[in-house]
Amino acid sequence: MINKQNGEEFDIEIDKTVGKPFIDDAKFSTRNVEVFYGDKQAIFDASIDIGKNQITAMIGPSGCGKSTLLRCLNRMNDTIQDCRISGAIKLDGEDIYQKHQDPVLLRARVGMVFQKPNPFPKSIYDNVAYGAKLHGLASNKIELDALVEKSLIRAGLFKEVKDLLHKPGTGLSGGQQQRLCIARTIAIDPEVILMDEPTSALDPIATAVIEELMISLSKKYTIVIVTHSMQQAARVSQRTAYFHMGHLVEVNKTNTVFTNPEHQLTENYITGRFG
């Protein structure tokens, strides 16, 4: 295929994904996934395994399809009209796009954290309790209190907000709001957390706090992160996937991708040779 780089066309083949896209202990497996928005194809033949209790980073230039694939993992694309998905996406071996699968239940198992912190215009307590109430995870006030506290502790936010639980969540700083959103996500005890550029609106200190949190959360949850910061991918993830114009170019251990990538396109992108 013809690629464009620095405004010039050049020819680099993307035949199939290089590296090691498949692993033994997979939580998620996608096979031959193709995504179309109307007649525009956003993803071509993406097959990758997401390791259990690992952080998998998806990187690539804007419009490369990384966010699209991430959003396929909890069927967020269902809400987009004329979005068609083919191929198989399996969570614990079960296809999540089969008719009998309930997307709401799926999203309880596969939580999501977005680029901009988006707390509900409610109190800190209610933000965390909301999903748990919806899914009936607590039978009384004491249980709910305990759940909110546990989630805030896990998100590393409890100490900072324990006296402000009934103040609005929107009054927190950006980094605290993002951790509140993470607390809200883990309150419903998901198995997988999808993060779409979770720190791009945060300063370096708040970013470091979230990254530290991600690493500690990965002991219990499987995490997939889409990030524009290659250094972030290098710092937090165990495996890295590189996307280019809808193609999944390379997947491998992060250590390998950042020291000795196999594909020329991966090398160009991570060394900053990409327009």
Place this chain on the structure above:
Amino acid sequence: MMEIQHISRQYNQELEGVKNKVLKMGGLVESQVEKAISALIEQNNELAKEVAESDDKINKIEVEIDKKCAQLIAKRQPAAGDLRLIIAVIKVITDLERIGDEAEKIGRYTQKLTSIQDDTNMYAELFRLGEQVIAMLRDALDAFARMDVEQATKVAQTDRQIDQEFDRVSRILVTYMMENPRHIKTMLKVIWCARALERIGDHSQNICEYVVYFVNGQDIRHTGLE
């Protein structure tokens, strides 16, 4: 591998700048070694003195390049090929600096040897070793300049011949010492010079191995060359 440029032109220039400095340092080291060998074989006291006293320049460039590399790592967070280039550079200049030290050593021994009146003329025995070493160093630097894996692999293998030549020279010198115990003190200095030359071969081999590491991302230091 390097034909596609960075988006940041400044970054390109910084990397190129570091690489050029290494080549400049390599040129200096090569000329030091050449002079040291000539001084030794021709017993030229003036030249030996010059070699012994100009190692300082090489040391300064090493410090300068190290500093530049540290700045590049801090400011640019190099990855993949760029990272391997910087690691290779840091390692290559350590070997170059040590080659400089060996040349300086030969210069100092030669100064002492020229002050001893002696007509044994065993220095000629080092001629071939000197030729081999200087050729290997030159080819290693050439492989680095062009980042040529094939040449680097070939050059690295010539270290074996240098080791063999060093063994041959050692045997001759030891035999000579046994026959002429009077000359042991002098001959020991000649052996140290031969040993310094042999070490330059080892350092040149290391430089070739870093070329392979940079291009292929493969560390062949202790696994041998295939």
